[in-house]
Amino acid sequence: xxxxxxxxxxxxxxxxxxxxxxxxxxxxxxxxxxxxxxxxxxxxxxxxxxxxxxxxxxxxxxxxxxxxxxxxxxxxxxxxxxxxxxxxxxxxxxxxx
Numbered sequence: 001x002x003x004x005x006x007x008x009x010x011x012x013x014x015x016x017x018x019x020x021x022x023x024x025x026x027x028x029x030x031x032x033x034x035x036x037x038x039x040x041x042x043x044x045x046x047x048x049x050x051x052x053x054x055x056x057x058x059x060x061x062x063x064x065x066x067x068x069x070x071x072x073x074x075x076x077x078x079x080x081x082x083x084x085x086x087x088x089x090x091x092x093x094x095x096x097x
Contacts, residue, residue: 005071008039010094011046014081015072018048018056019063025050030097036088041073043082045094052081 007015010031021027032038032045053063056079066075076082 003069003071005066005069006039006041006074007070007072007076008033008037008041008043008045010038010096011041011043011072011076011082012067012070013096014046014048015063015067015075018052019067021048021050022053023050030083031094032083032085032096033091033094034088035091036085039073042084042086043073043076044085044088045083046072046076046081047083048081052079055079 010033014029014031017029028049030047036044038045056063061078066072
């Protein structure tokens, strides 16, 4: 982990995958912790699709800057895509679909 960002492994993975599926139509990916938290944040994770990175760039937001600073939480705050469930009372592990 590098940088001084905010987020967890699921948000980071979702952001990374968003940059890889860019412009590949009909792909949506969900990355979340079943306990309702991902890192020291109120988000369980994030959902991205083939347009997430493109829409961010159109808004002047560079996904790679947030990846290199491990700041996926703030990326999704600006772009959307957070999954906020609150504490679920379960911990089956992470789910990636």
